[in-house]
Each structure stands twice: as structure tokens, then as C-alpha cells.
Amino acid sequence: MTLFQKGGLIVSCQARADNPLHGPVFMAAMAEAAEDGGAVALRVNGVEDISAIKAVTHLPVIGIFKMFDHDPVYITPMLGAVDALVEAGADIIAYDATFRARPKGDPVEAILERIHAHGKLAFADISTFDEGVAAAAAGADIIATTLAGYTAETQGTRGAGPDLELVRRLSQALSIPVIAEGRYNTPALAASGLQAGAYGVVVGTMITNPREITRSFVQELQQG
Numbered sequence: 001m002t003l004f005q006k007g008g009l010i011v012s013c014q015a016r017a018d019n020p021l022h023g024p025v026f027m028a029a030m031a032e033a034a035e036d037g038g039a040v041a042l043r044v045n046g047v048e049d050i051s052a053i054k055a056v057t058h059l060p061v062i063g064i065f066k067m068f069d070h071d072p073v074y075i076t077p078m079l080g081a082v083d084a085l086v087e088a089g090a091d092i093i094a095y096d097a098t099f100r101a102r103p104k105g106d107p108v109e110a111i112l113e114r115i116h117a118h119g120k121l122a123f124a125d126i127s128t129f130d131e132g133v134a135a136a137a138a139g140a141d142i143i144a145t146t147l148a149g150y151t152a153e154t155q156g157t158r159g160a161g162p163d164l165e166l167v168r169r170l171s172q173a174l175s176i177p178v179i180a181e182g183r184y185n186t187p188a189l190a191a192s193g194l195q196a197g198a199y200g201v202v203v204g205t206m207i208t209n210p211r212e213i214t215r216s217f218v219q220e221l222q223q224g
């Protein structure tokens, strides 16, 4: 079970079905670009994209399996999803470790146990300080602020920027790596994640989603 390099950039290469860049060919190209640019790891959704990316890069892959019909808990909610991610070549498995009810999913303790049974590191996506502490106590290897601002409880905190205070508090309280993830939309914000104590920073939208990047430019021009 090896962890990626400390202080580095993890690039999230994801494109949903409605995105013109959806599909393994585009995501593999994104992953190669991220590797060339100096990323230390990748975050990737689904078995097809993971298989394609493992074939073209040497970077460790944090695999997730988004199941939107499992709303509200959609990040790797099932044991079968964990097995599929491992089979596809994921090195680390990320899963929803929030306190939310999981009406269609398997219990979070079982997900964690299955990840470890495969000999993989467990990357807990959380939204609050208490969830991060609980996930670490349960045995997660890495805690990430991925869902801060995206749960009913934290929606009001989303604002424009990332939740740096959450990174700061978790980094001080925990002895395992804390990853800053969610709305690190500029290089300076990513650096501030490390300054807040993060082990690494995940950036997705502003590197791998040209449609959203375009929208942000257009919006700024229209406001000007």
C-alpha cells in the first residue's frame, strides 16, 4: 500500500455523460497531460476510465465509482463497486464517509473493510470535521474534504472558495494525511491548501473540464 508523494497535485480526471469530453479516450489524454504537467496522482471515476488511464500513465490512481441512482450517497456506495475498481487497477479507493443515510448502499464499515481486504488504501470523502475524525477512527488511511459544501448540512458553506478551515482543523487533529479537495480553482488556492496543512491537493474542474473553465471566463467577461 503505497501513498503518493507529499505536497503534490492530484488531478481529478472526470467527465460525466453530458460532457463532450466523456469517455476513456478523452480521460486518458487528460491523465497523460496531468502526468506531463507534474501531477503526483490522479482521481478517476469508473472502470472504463481507470483501465484506459492505467494503460497510459504510471501515476497512482485514486478510483471512485459514482452511482447517481444512489443519491445522496453516490461515491463508491457498494461493495461490488469496490471490487470493480480494484479489478480495473485502482491503487487507492475513495468512498463516501459522510454520516448521511445510505438507503441503497452497503454500510460504510463494510466498504472500508472490503477496501482493506483488497490491500488498498481507503480514501474517505467527508464534508465535516466530525465525519473526518470518525472516518480516521474507523480506520481510513486518508481523509479528503471532497464533500464539504455538497451535503445538506454543509451546502451553506460552499460560497465561492474551498473550505480551508476544515483542512486546517483536520490536519491539526489527525495524524493521517488530509487532502484538500473541492473548489481549489487557482494555483494560489491550491498552495493555500498545503499551507493549511494538507498532505496534497486535488484539483478537478479547473484543470480537466474545459466547459466549466470556459463558463468561468464568459461569466467574468459578462460581469465586466
Ligand SMILES: CC(=O)N[C@H](C=O)[C@@H](O)[C@H](O)[C@H](O)COP(=O)(O)O
Residues within 6 Å of the ligand: 012, 014, 064, 146, 147, 150, 181, 182, 183, 184, 202, 203, 204, 205, 206
Ligand atoms: C462533490 C463531488 O462529487 N466531487 C467530485 C468528486 O469526485 C468531483 O466532481 C470533483 O470534481 C472533485 O472532487 C474535484 O473538485 P473540483 O472539481 O472542485 O476541483
